[in-house]
């Protein structure tokens with residue numbers, strides 16, 4: 001790989017400096033378009049919401065809007081960013097297990113279309129806030145369906161003691177929560193939501209989630225007289241990080257989900273009208289590349305380190321949950337991979353390792369080291385550890401590049417300090 005979006009890696013590094021996050025805009029568009037065109041059904045209304053926490057900035061939110069997607073947000077900051085990008089608040093879904101009173105006020109004031117309620121106490125607070133309000137808000141209730149998703153523990157969300165949603169094992173609490181919402185005429189209870197985890201390869205896990213969600217929708221209707229209009233299945237679809245990763249392609253995954261939903265819906269006394277999915281990672285991960293300049297090379301008795309000019313401050317995933325990445329050296333694509341390297345960042349933590357072990361051609365100081373599939377949960381989880389400014393973010397397509405987030409300056413770094 002010599003170029004990203006038709007712009008040479010050398011040019012990107014010279015123009016914007018390193019470390020640099022680059023998105024291939026053509027790949028972003030392919031993914032968005034694949035979801036928009038494949039998640040369709042003849043019998044169900046459908047919708048795809050981009051889970052903006054994977055990578056949230058005005059540029060990507062504008063792209064999601066261009067392809068007709070809705071948007072997931074999980075905080076006031078993400079709502080603020082979406083509104084600043086001109087996203088229609090009616091198409092925004094507000095998630096989160098601990099939405100603060102201020103965040104709920106902000107969501108109501110800005111006409112956010114749907115609030116995905118997480119628990120009974122939140123439902124009570126929302127009902128209080130909506131009393132005397134002339135506005136109407138739609139709600140979904142987050143359910144924990146108890147589905148084993150075979151992913152890292154930190155990114156699984158539907159094990160029995162997960163902090164998210166209300167477990168199906170606590171049915172009384174679910175009913176009480178829905179009744180609390182329904183007490184207010186201006187709160188529409190529209191249906192149920194679940195999100196079982198992230199980086200899930202196993203389509204059966206989604207099949208199981210669909211089975212449980214539709215069965216529960218039927219139960220709410222037939223046993224409790226609560227009609228369910230919408231079933232929101234969340235996100236979690238895997239992206240390819242390594243050569244051996246083969247996630248189900250987006251169109252195939254969409255067809256599978258739709259056909260399973262249609263099948264299950266047939267069994268219901270009162271069919272569900274609408275299904276939603278919320279992909280984040282699978283839209284942005286593979287489009288992203290982090291370009292670093294190699295610094296010193298260090299041999300220890302057991303390892304050969306190559307140091308990057310960034311690290312856990314711009315990509316904490318390897319340190320946080322042993323995420324694996326592939327990489328290459330720009331301009332050395334044709335050379336034989338003869339040396340086993342550990343790619344370490346520059347932060348003062350032994351755990352600041354970007355790649356634990358990778359075979360690459362011999363690296364010289366000054367080489368451009370490129371990590372692949374860094375587009376999801378990289379920049380969005382970045383920190384100021386060691387007071388390293390955040391990298392710049394660039395979109396590249398058809399031989400042209402444009403900056404979408406500026407590199408932070410040292411003045412920015414201390415700008416809040418008194």
Ligand SMILES: *Cc1c(COP(=O)(O)O)cnc(C)c1O
Nearest residue numbers: 051195198235236278279280281
């Ligand atoms: C994180 C999250 C998503 C997106 O997950 P991905 O693995 O990035 O697709 C979707 N829905 C909810 C509620 C989430 O918290």
